[in-house]
Amino acid sequence: xxxMCDVAFLLLSFFILTTKFKAxxxxxxxxxxxxxxxVAPDKDVVLVTIDPSGKVFLSIGEDKTxxxxxxxxxxxxxxxxxxxxxxxxxxxxxxxxxxxxxLPSYLSIPEENRKGExxxxxxxxxxxxxTGSEFTEWMRIIKDAYSGxxxxxLLKGDNTSKYPxxxxxxxxxxxxxxxxxxxxxxxxxxxxGTELWKxxxxxxxxxx
Amino acid sequence: xxxLDTSSGGGHKKGPGVKKAKKLSTRVDLTPxxxxxxxxxxxxxxxxxxxxxxxMKLFLPKDADKPEDQNKAKESGALTILLGKDNHVFYYxxxxxxxxxSSKFKSANFGSGEDxxxxxxxxxxxxxxxxxxxxxxxxxxxxxxxxxxxxLDEMTVNGVKRYALVDITDVxxxxxxxxxxxxxx
Numbered sequence: 295x296x297x298m299c300d301v302a303f304l305l306l307s308f309f310i311l312t313t314k315f316k317a318x319x320x321x322x323x324x325x326x327x328x329x330x331x332x333v334a335p336d337k338d339v340v341l342v343t344i345d346p347s348g349k350v351f352l353s354i355g356e357d358k359t360x361x362x363x364x365x366x367x368x369x370x371x372x373x374x375x376x377x378x379x380x381x382x383x384x385x386x387x388x389x390x391x392x393x394x395x396x397l398p399s400y401l402s403i404p405e406e407n408r409k410g411e412x413x414x415x416x417x418x419x420x421x422x423x424x425t426g427s428e429f430t431e432w433m434r435i436i437k438d439a440y441s442g443x444x445x446x447x448l449l450k451g452d453n454t455s456k457y458p459x460x461x462x463x464x465x466x467x468x469x470x471x472x473x474x475x476x477x478x479x480x481x482x483x484x485x486x487g488t489e490l491w492k493x494x495x496x497x498x499x500x501x502x
Numbered sequence: 503x504x505x506l507d508t509s510s511g512g513g514h515k516k517g518p519g520v521k522k523a524k525k526l527s528t529r530v531d532l533t534p535x536x537x538x539x540x541x542x543x544x545x546x547x548x549x550x551x552x553x554x555x556x557x558m559k560l561f562l563p564k565d566a567d568k569p570e571d572q573n574k575a576k577e578s579g580a581l582t583i584l585l586g587k588d589n590h591v592f593y594y595x596x597x598x599x600x601x602x603x604s605s606k607f608k609s610a611n612f613g614s615g616e617d618x619x620x621x622x623x624x625x626x627x628x629x630x631x632x633x634x635x636x637x638x639x640x641x642x643x644x645x646x647x648x649x650x651x652x653x654l655d656e657m658t659v660n661g662v663k664r665y666a667l668v669d670i671t672d673v674x675x676x677x678x679x680x681x682x683x684x685x686x687x
Contacts, residue, residue, distance in 0.1 A: 299532065302539050309546030326648040328655040330558035344647065448557065451647040457585070460647050461669075468562055476557035477651060485614055489624075489661040 321345050321389070321409075323452045327482035329490065334478050335446040340436055341478075343389070344451040348459030349415025350429055353389035354436065359443075361385065366439040371397070374435070391415045393428050418462035430466040437470050447475040560654065563666070579634030581626045583619060583653060584670065586678045587644035591619050591653075595626065607677055612652055619653075623660045637665040642675055 321343050338359070343351040354360050354367075364385040372378055375394040383401040384390075391413045392400040400413075417428045437445070447467070451460055467475060484491045577596045584592040594606040610619040627635055639653050650667075657665045670678075 299536055299539070302536065302543060306539055306543045306546065309543060309550055313546055313550050325555065326651040328556065328558045328651055329658055330556045330655075332557055332559075334555045334557035451651075453646060453648040455647045456643070457641040457645045457647065457650060458643055460650060461641075464562060464667075468564075473562045473564070474559070475562075476559050478555050479558050479651060481556045482655075485620075485659060488620070488659045490659045493661070 321351055321391075323450055324454075325450060325478050325480055326453050328477075328479040329482055329484045330479055331481065334448060334476065337446070338440070338444045339446050339448055340440070341389075341448045341450060342463055344449070344455045344459050344463065345415070346452045346454045348455050349391065349413070350418055350459065350463060351389045351391035351413075351415060352432055352436070356388075363436075363439040367435055370435045370438065374431075390432075393417050394431075418459065418466065426466060426469050427462065429463065430469050433466050433470045433472065437472060447472055448478055449475055450478040558651070558654065558658075579630045580636050580638060581623065582638040582640060584674055584678055585639070585641040585645035585649045585653060586682055587642070588682075589646075589649060590678075590682060591649075592678055592681060593619065593622055607681065609681060612649075612656075620656060620660065623656060623662065627660065627662065632663075635662070635664065637662050639665060639667050640670040640674060641667070642670050642678055 323343055323345060337355065337357065339355045341353045343353070345351065354363065365381070368379075368381045368384045371394060377394065377397060379398040379401050384397070387401065387405065387408070389408075390397075390400070391408075393414070393416065396414070400408075416432055420427050449460075449463065467473070484494060580596055582594050584594075586592060589612060591610045591612060593608055593610055596606075608622075610617055610622055612619060614620050623637065637657060639650070639657075641650050641653070654665075654667075656662075
């Protein structure tokens with residue numbers, strides 16, 4: 295009995311220490327799976343989320359270094375768009391998903407009521423007479439805030455979201471010269487008998 | 503397990519008339535604590551996510567406006583994969599023009615079976631020069647993000663070194679639509 299208790303509590307402490315609670319996700323996204331084996335980075339992250347209906351949301355990391363960046367982003371938006379909003383609330387928001395004009399009203403919604411379905415997302419359609427969408431401008435502002443530092447651009451799309459949404463996001467990346475990004479996926483085993491499988495057996499490293 | 507020595511060590515015998523204090527047992531019933539422990543273990547086992555999400559890298563090419571700047575693909579080594587609605591996949595080799603559209607344009611699926619796109623990629627790869635082989639992925643407006651990721655994954659799995667994500671042309675999307683309409687569900 296004593297030994298079992300000891301083991302049980304050892305296990306308990308192990309699980310308590312290793313558990314990382316996920317922040318409750320306001321945007322429900324089911325990512326596709328891929329054979330990629332590199333773990334998604336969790337520092338200096340800029341995450342673009344595409345929800346099942348193709349709406350686009352943006353979020354950046356919540357570390358100390360990201361705090362200053364959020365300041366920069368907020369300042370830049372206020373200057374460029376000639377709008378004012380609560381910077382503290384802007385920084386506290388887990389994700390942003392609205393047009394610039396709607397930012398003040400978006401930030402006045404309590405955080406727990408900001409659920410994916412009820413929000414409009416960042417507009418990705420091309421502005422008339424402009425070269426890109428509002429999302430392109432968001433990305434430009436964020437890119438500027440990260441200038442000089444590392445930026446891990448992550449794209450998290452839902453399985454069922456349609457390609458045009460994905461395409462408009464890539465277009466916005468391209469317009470900002472953000473040529474390198476990573477797509478968040480679930481790990482999947484490599485199909486047996488394929489070339490990659492054979493290479494792995496041989497112990498070859500693959501470049502990802 | 504946890505026990506305190508309650509005997510009054512040393513040989514101090516109490517004299518007659520002195521009441522013997524009642525010996526209290528210090529054994530604590532541990533069952534509820536253990537129960538709680540196991541309950542917590544179960545909880546943490548279920549909530550722990552062991553598999554972390556992975557990331558798949560994608561490098562975008564620079565848009566070349568002038569036709570002469572664009573990368574040319576050899577016709578003989580090109581395999582074009584079109585992604586349609588409801589996980590349909592279509593493919594053709596080389597160039598597509600009006601005269602050969604119906605014979606060249608074939609359909610496949612994402613399975614690994616004989617009519618899967620993987621078999622076709624492997625076949626094409628084996629039959630062409632490595633330097634000429636290029637796969638062009640053209641996702642249609644109706645396909646999902648998952649289809650695109652699956653197609654890109656297929657490139658990694660089959661060791662395709664050169665591939666491109668290209669916009670679908672009107673002719674091709676028409677062909678996809680016609681084939682989808684006529685294909686038995």
